[in-house]
Amino acid sequence: MLISMSFILGIDPGKKGGLCIISAKGEVVYLESIPIINEDYNLEELSDFFSFWKDKIGMAYLEKQWGYPRQSSITTFEQGRGYGILQGMLESWGIITEIISAKTWQAGIYKGYPFPDEIDAKDKAFIIAQDIYPEVSFIRGNSKIPKDGLIDSLLIANFGLGRSGSIQASLHGIQ
DSSP: OOOOOOOEEEEOOOOTTEEEEEEETTTTEEEEEEEEEEEEOHHHHHHHHHHHHTTTTEEEEOOOOOOOTTTOOHHHHHHHHHHHHHHHHHHHHOOOEEEOOOOHHHHHHHHTTOOOSSSSSHHHHHHHHHHTTOOOOOOOOOOOOOOHHHHHHHHHHHHHHHTTTTHHHHHOOOO
């Protein structure tokens, strides 16, 4: 399926997640953390974001969320709440969205990278993101540590780019 619109949105939901928009040519045009205010989702800023981009995004890819064994009920609830907020906003702004599991986008992105088994998923993601987008910084504010949410949202968008039939993503082995 070839997306006719110019931009693809990748979303790593969660309070430490990220929003990434890339062009059909694979250029990063927006990469920021999920907006948070007073330790909660900044609904006004999220709404402004979706309002601005709604007619420019051809497809959004939202990482599916679910609870994990031994995860507290509070954490599971908050994770589901944020996922629901983002899914609702995408729907309300009329943005076509595909919900994808982390395993699905990671399998597409990691293909072609021969990593030893002992390297964890977050390290793999950082290595690949730096390989594909060496000019992009994943550090924000005073932190010296790359933000996982930014890395994952960029790779989710890049995975979506490959799903859209982009030549750029095909060069990176993403189909």
